[in-house]
Amino acid sequence: MAAVALKLSAPWRCVQLRRFSSVPGLKFHTSASPLLGATVEQFEQAKSRLSSLKEDPGNEAKLRIYALFKQATQGPCNTPKPGMLDFVNKVKWDAWRSLGSVSQDEARQQYCDLIGSLVAAEGGSSAQVAATHAGSGTTTYETILVTTEDNVTTITLNRPAKKNAITPQMYNEIMAALDQAANDDSVITVFTGAGDFYCSGNDLSNFTNIPEGGVEAMAQQGGDLLRKYVKAYIDFPKPLVAVVNGPAVGISVTVLGLFDLVYATDQASFHTPFSQLGQSAEGCSSYTFPKIMGPAKANEMLLFNKKLSAVQACEFGLVTEVFPDSSFQSEVWTRLKAYAKLPPNSLSFSKQLIRSVDKPRLHAVNDAEVERLKERWTSDECFNAVMSFFQAKAKL
Numbered sequence: 001m002a003a004v005a006l007k008l009s010a011p012w013r014c015v016q017l018r019r020f021s022s023v024p025g026l027k028f029h030t031s032a033s034p035l036l037g038a039t040v041e042q043f044e045q046a047k048s049r050l051s052s053l054k055e056d057p058g059n060e061a062k063l064r065i066y067a068l069f070k071q072a073t074q075g076p077c078n079t080p081k082p083g084m085l086d087f088v089n090k091v092k093w094d095a096w097r098s099l100g101s102v103s104q105d106e107a108r109q110q111y112c113d114l115i116g117s118l119v120a121a122e123g124g125s126s127a128q129v130a131a132t133h134a135g136s137g138t139t140t141y142e143t144i145l146v147t148t149e150d151n152v153t154t155i156t157l158n159r160p161a162k163k164n165a166i167t168p169q170m171y172n173e174i175m176a177a178l179d180q181a182a183n184d185d186s187v188i189t190v191f192t193g194a195g196d197f198y199c200s201g202n203d204l205s206n207f208t209n210i211p212e213g214g215v216e217a218m219a220q221q222g223g224d225l226l227r228k229y230v231k232a233y234i235d236f237p238k239p240l241v242a243v244v245n246g247p248a249v250g251i252s253v254t255v256l257g258l259f260d261l262v263y264a265t266d267q268a269s270f271h272t273p274f275s276q277l278g279q280s281a282e283g284c285s286s287y288t289f290p291k292i293m294g295p296a297k298a299n300e301m302l303l304f305n306k307k308l309s310a311v312q313a314c315e316f317g318l319v320t321e322v323f324p325d326s327s328f329q330s331e332v333w334t335r336l337k338a339y340a341k342l343p344p345n346s347l348s349f350s351k352q353l354i355r356s357v358d359k360p361r362l363h364a365v366n367d368a369e370v371e372r373l374k375e376r377w378t379s380d381e382c383f384n385a386v387m388s389f390f391q392a393k394a395k396l
Helices: 040-050 059-074 087-097 104-121 168-183 204-208 214-234 251-258 285-293 295-302 310-315 325-339 344-356 359-377 380-394
Strands: 144-149 152-157 188-193 240-244 261-265 269-271 321-323
Touching: 040 059, 040 104, 059 087, 059 104, 144 168, 152 168, 168 188, 168 214, 188 325, 204 380, 214 251, 214 359, 240 251, 240 325, 251 269, 251 285, 261 310, 261 325, 269 310, 285 295, 285 359, 310 321, 321 325, 359 380
Parallel strands: 152 188, 188 240, 240 261, 261 321
Antiparallel strands: 144 152
16 A cells, blocks of 8 residues: 555645656656666565655655556556546646656666665665564564553554554554563553644545555455454453543544543543544444443534543543643553552453453444445545545645
C-alpha cells in the first residue's frame, strides 16, 4: 500500500504538475537512463524502503512516486481521464500520463533511484521496523516508543508532529509492542501519547493509499489489519492502562472500552466522528460503549459525533479518573508504580476472570464491525465524506 501512497496536503485542490526538479535536495530524472532497468527484486525492496520514511516528502515527490509505480507495473497510462471535479485522481492521472512512453524497466529504475534519494536525504538507509539490537534485547520502533521500568511497560505513540495519527505501520508496531509486553516481566502495560495529543485517530491519508487491487483491495487489507489490531487488545493478558495526556479521536477512543483503567488530564477530550466521515463504529465500541455509559450517551458519541470533555467521559464511565493537568503525570505515575508492585499472576488471573464472559462476544463484535467498515470504505457516501473533509481542511 505504501508504494502507491498519495497524501495531498492542503491546499490539495491547487496542486499542479510543476517540474519535479524544483524540489530542493532532490533530482528527478525523466530522460532514459544508460543503466538497465532495476530488477523486480530491487523494485520490491524499494517499495519496502518507502515505508521507512519518517518525514512527508511533499506532494510533488509523492505524485512522482505514484506515477513511476503505475508506469512500472502497468506501463503507459491507459485509463480514462477522471472528471474535473475528481481533484485527487485527476492530479494522479496527469502525473502518470506525463511519463509518456517510458518503459517499465526504466520506470522501475527511476522509482528505485527516487526512493533511494529520499531515504538518503533523511540520513539513513532502509529502516527496519521492530528491529532488535544485537545482544541488547531491546526492540526499537519507528512510530512508537516502548520502555520498561519499575515493572511497567509503557507504549508511547510517537508521531507528535501528526498528533499521533495512526498509520498502517503504526498499527503493526503497536501489535508487536503489545505482544512484547505480554511476554516480558512487567506487571502492567500503559499507553500514552507524545506531545500535546494522545492520538488523533486514523491518519486519513490511509484512504489515499490505494493498492493495485483498487478500493476493494484497500478495504480488505484495512479490514484484516483492524481485526488483528482490536483482537490484540481483547486478548491482552495483563492489566492495560491508558494515560490520556490530551485529545483523543477515533479508534484511540473506541478501544478504551477494552482497557482496565483510563486516566485522563482535564485537558483531554474524546471524539468519535464516524458518521461525519461516512463510517461506522470500531474497536468493539458498538458493544462496550452502550454497556459502559448506557445506550443514550453511547448514541450521542457513535451516531451523532458528540465530543466529550474529560469530566463528561468520567461521569459516563469511559474514564476512570480525571486529574488537573498540572499534576497529572506525577499523580498518575505514583499510582501506576504502586500497582506494579502487586502480585503479577494475581492481577493477570483476575483480569482473565473478569473478561472471560465477554471475550467471545467481543471477538464476534469485532468481526461484525470490521465487515461493516469494509462495506463503508467502498461506498460513495464514505468517499464523498472524506473528500469533503479534505476540502474543508484545505480552506483553513
